[in-house]
Amino acid sequence: MRKGFTLIEIMVVIVIMGILAAVAVPKLFGNVAKAKVSEISVAAGAYIKLQDVFLAEKTALGNWAAIGYNAPGNGKTNNFCYNQGTMTENTTAVEQQSESLIGWAASNVATLNNCQAGGWWSLVISVQGSNDAAYNHNVSSNECSALVTGWGLGTTMSGSCESTSVNQVAAATPQATPQPAPQETPKEEPKNEPETQPEQVQEEEKTDQPVEEDTPEQQRTKLMNLLKEASDARAAARTASSEATILETEAALAASIANNCLIINCAEKKERAQKLRDQATAKRTEANELKSTASEKTDLAKKAVTLAGETTISNLKNDLQNGTYVFGENTKDFFEFEL
Numbered sequence: 032m033r034k035g036f037t038l039i040e041i042m043v044v045i046v047i048m049g050i051l052a053a054v055a056v057p058k059l060f061g062n063v064a065k066a067k068v069s070e071i072s073v074a075a076g077a078y079i080k081l082q083d084v085f086l087a088e089k090t091a092l093g094n095w096a097a098i099g100y101n102a103p104g105n106g107k108t109n110n111f112c113y114n115q116g117t118m119t120e121n122t123t124a125v126e127q128q129s130e131s132l133i134g135w136a137a138s139n140v141a142t143l144n145n146c147q148a149g150g151w152w153s154l155v156i157s158v159q160g161s162n163d164a165a166y167n168h169n170v171s172s173n174e175c176s177a178l179v180t181g182w183g184l185g186t187t188m189s190g191s192c193e194s195t196s197v198n199q200v201a202a203a204t205p206q207a208t209p210q211p212a213p214q215e216t217p218k219e220e221p222k223n224e225p226e227t228q229p230e231q232v233q234e235e236e237k238t239d240q241p242v243e244e245d246t247p248e249q250q251r252t253k254l255m256n257l258l259k260e261a262s263d264a265r266a267a268a269r270t271a272s273s274e275a276t277i278l279e280t281e282a283a284l285a286a287s288i289a290n291n292c293l294i295i296n297c298a299e300k301k302e303r304a305q306k307l308r309d310q311a312t313a314k315r316t317e318a319n320e321l322k323s324t325a326s327e328k329t330d331l332a333k334k335a336v337t338l339a340g341e342t343t344i345s346n347l348k349n350d351l352q353n354g355t356y357v358f359g360e361n362t363k364d365f366f367e368f369e370l
Contacts, residue, residue: 067110067143068110070110072179073283081272081276082098082100086162090161093123110141114188133186152169169185265328267321282307
């Protein structure tokens with residue numbers, strides 16, 4: 032009986048293994064790289080949704096802080112660094128935009144298959160109308176473009192992502208301080224009549240004390256307090272909505288990774304995906320509740336503006352433009368765009 036293998040048999044096995052390695056290993060690395068780059072499409076899609084909502088409401092484009100966008104990993108993950116591009120102003124009015132702007136960009140921090148580290152993915156925004164915009168999905172090289180569908184060669188950011196990036200995290204929304212609602216003040220001053228009936232006068236003083244008319248300064252302050260409550264409530268709702276979108280994005284990415292899991296830690300990956308979905312659902316519910324509260328406060332502020340009169344509104348506009356009263360960008364944008 033013959034034992035072992037002949038030299039020819041061993042060589043045949045080695046050749047077969049070499050062929051399999053030459054074909055399978057690059058394909059495996061390519062699939063791994065594509066799985067990592069899938070993070071880009073999800074993050075860019077979340078940005079486009081928030082920018083479209085902001086454009087529809089404000090008739091303007093906003094930077095990340097204005098629209099409430101948070102990049103994955105607060106700006107940097109294991110695979111990518113995120114950058115808000117050339118749109119550094121808080122808002123850019125549609126009529127002021129004469130050329131395309133890069134509103135979102137990402138750069139891979141490590142080499143992904145044939146895509147060398149430092150490649151750029153950018154969203155170039157072109158306004159189509161007062162409430163509509165087109166987003167060109169540009170990438171800096173063909174090697175990087177091959178890893179994701181729907182992206183082609185075009186204008187992108189350049190240089191180091193860290194050196195060109197700005198604060199990517201939306202500013203924390205200040206909590207509104209409860210303020211007294213405006214009261215209708217008597218327009219006629221109380222008349223000073225002779226005290227012909229002392230007992231009756233004393234009774235009237237106990238039951239109905241005359242209220243002094245607010246000064247223009249007090250009227251503006253009360254109105255600004257209402258505007259601030261409404262604007263801060265809207266900002267809180269936008270922030271919660273942005274956080275919900277980020278969680279939904281991370282949940283979708285985790286689900287994609289779990290579904291493509293080969294063998295290792297598949298159960299843990301599926302459990303993490305489900306946990307992220309639950310967190311996203313809870314955050315979306317919170318965002319909807321904040322949105323409802325913001326809507327009520329907005330209606331109250333609009334009614335107060337209607338009752339304030341042209342003189343008070345005119346003075347308030349001058350105060351905001353001259354910086355006499357500083358109530359934050361949320362309140363200023365709310366007053367300018369909504370009221």
